[in-house]
Amino acid sequence: MVLDSLGKSLSSIMKRLVGRGVVDANLIKELKNEIFRALLDADVDFDIAYAVAERVEQRALNEPLPKGITRRQQIINIVYEELTKVMGEKAYPLNLQKGRTNIILMVGIQGSGKTTTTAKLANYLSKQGWKVGLVAADNWRPGAYEQLKQLGEKINVEVWGDPKEKNAIKLAKKGRDYFVKNKKNVIIIDTAGRHKEESSLIKEMKKLSKELKPHEVILVIDGTLGQAAYNQAQAFAKATPVGSIIVTKLDGTAKGGGAISASVATGAPIKFIGTGEKIEDIEKYDPKRLVSRILGLGDLETLLEEVKRAKIDTSEDQAKAFLKGKYTLRDMMSMMEQMNKLGGLKKILSMIPGMGMNVDDEMLKVSKENLEKFKIIMNSMTDEELDGEVKINRSRQERIARGSGTSLEDVKMLLQQFEQSKKMMKTFMKQAKRRGGGGLPGMPGLPPGAIPPGTFP
Ligand SMILES: Nc1nc2c(ncn2[C@@H]2O[C@H](COP(=O)(O)OP(=O)(O)O)[C@@H](O)[C@H]2O)c(=O)[nH]1
Ligand SMILES: [Mg+2]
Incomplete structure (x- = not known):
């Protein structure tokens, strides 16, 4: 990862x-x-x-x-x-528009991963339906044209180059003109990798930009640089208003956080990241997703939004009653309904920090069936039964089973689960009192016991 x-x-x-x-x-x-x-x-x-x-x-x-x-x-x-x-x-899209020939210029220090990234990007975009052409404008490194050509063949994207042309600008322009004539709608120009430091790189980038008028210039930065990426990114961000960044080699470095934060600090948007040597190893850069992933939070934002939407609100009265140990079948039902509103047990569990996602589907199927059955049974109960004002004896149990079209066994199971749930509730409330607050960790307003026992065998 x-x-x-x-x-x-x-x-x-x-x-x-x-x-x-x-x-x-x-x-x-x-x-x-x-x-x-x-x-x-x-x-x-x-x-x-x-x-x-x-x-x-x-x-x-x-x-x-x-x-x-x-x-x-x-x-x-x-x-x-x-x-x-x-x-x-936030995530920034590439500056691509339908109905024009989009020109992307790739720049970067020698060995940063320009050529690899050019091919990755071409593959990514052509899979989205763009007609992509690649220009091999590195006239400096021997074999540069061959390298890109081979990559292009692998992904079925046409590569234009001319190993005899020694003038970088002329080379890039010829390639661009070739693909304009061939009606490509994205042209990616891979440039020379001779620069070892940023000043000569920026100079050449400016020259190329002036001639080629790219819609976007992408600086490819080696992620293993860590925070040292700042100098390059800074010089680049200053030099071009249409610049964005791709940070590469994030798969093999512990310094990725440094490279990313340093790039961001310059104000140039990171649009993709490189995560390996293979063609598919490129990801759209989305800081929100990345951060929740690295925090191990699952999808925290979604959780927060859904909690808001579901307006889960354990009323003060209910909470006070809980503290006194009053917990009724109705409480269990209303919590079960809240769970449903939140949209599925598995989703909820995957969003609770620390809970992880290891709930298997078979288990969930059974418990969901149980929940449905419980609801049906409870619908056949009287208010006083639901509010715990009467004991649900054998004859009441039989009446409820008949009324709900379930069996006596089912009703007994529900009552058993309720007793268990009540016990668990008491324990939880004691703990909650001791630590001065209620609720499952990370789940606002959803008291412990909201997940009825039996839900997890
Ligand atoms: N592990 C890893 N290696 C990469 C990545 N991107 C590029 N490379 C490697 O970095 C080296 C230099 O890449 P190249 O595209 O030739 O760099 P250029 O000189 O900027 O064109 C090659 O060995 C690539 O396989 C990446 O995201 N992860
Ligand atoms: Mg190269």
């Missing part, structure tokens, strides 16, 4: 946050220090890493708790937001 080691340390910090009882200033301080260390380990610039850690601490200590969100969840969200800022905030 990309940013593997950063992901490992950050997700373990998150897991610990979720697992710990009390969220206090000490825990927040610990969190701050660990985030700082994890970012430094990923070669993120000292000042940036420090600023992130500091902001997480300040916000965690000072921001008021939004209604319906647990403190733990608030903090996780703060970490997520602050990291996302450093990683680029």
Whole structure:
């Protein structure tokens, strides 16, 4: 995985946050220090890493708790937001338009991965239906044309080159004209890789841009540079208003966080990342997805949105009643309905930090059938039965079974599960009282017991 080691340390910090009882200033301080260390380990610039850690601490200590969100969840969200800022905030599409010949110029230091990335991008775009032509405009490295040509053959994309042409500008222009005549709608120009440092690179890029008028210039940066990527990215961002960045080799480096954050700091958008030597090893860069992935959060944003939408609101009265140990069949039913509103157990579980996604489908099928059956049975109960005001004796059980078209066994099973659920509830509430807050970690307003026993064998 990309940013593997950063992901490992950050997700373990998150897991610990979720697992710990009390969220206090000490825990927040610990969190701050660990985030700082994890970012430094990923070669993120000292000042940036420090600023992130500091902001997480300040916000965690000072921001008021939004209604319906647990403190733990608030903090996780703060970490997520602050990291996302450093990683680029949002995904940017390539500047491609239908109905014109889009010209992309690839530039970068020798060995950064330009030629490989050119082919990767061509493959990616042609699979989306673009008619792509590749221009081999590296007239400096022997065999450069052959390299691109071979890659082009593999992916069925035409490559134009002329090993005899020694003038780089003329070469690029001829290639461009060739593909314009051939009605391609994306032309990607792979340029020479002779530059070892940014000043000569930028000079050549400016010359080429002036002649070729590309719609987008892409700087290919070697991710193993870590934060040293900043100088290149900075010079590039200053030199061209139509520039974007692709960071390569993120598969084999622990410094990826540094390369990405340094590039982002220059203001040039990262559009793709390279994650291996193979043609398919290219990913659209999406900082939000990347950050939730490296935090091990599943899809936290979706969870937050859905919680909002479902307006899950355990009323104060209900909560107070729980604390007194009053828990009825009706409570169990309403929680089951809330679960349904949230849209499926598996989805919920995958979104709870620390829960992971290891719930197998067979298990879920059974429990979903149970939930449906319980609802049907409860629909045949009277109010006093649902509110726990009468004991549901044998004759009542038989009546309920008949009324709901289920069996006595089914009704007994429901009542058994309810008793178990009640016991679990008591234990949870005791624990919640001790740590001064309710709720499952990371699940605002959804009290423990909302997942009825029997749901997980
Ligand atoms: N592991 C890995 N290697 C890459 C990646 N991108 C490029 N490379 C390797 O980097 C080396 C230089 O790539 P090349 O495209 O020739 O660089 P150029 O000189 O900028 O054109 C080659 O060995 C590529 O296989 C990547 O995302 N991951
Ligand atoms: Mg090359």
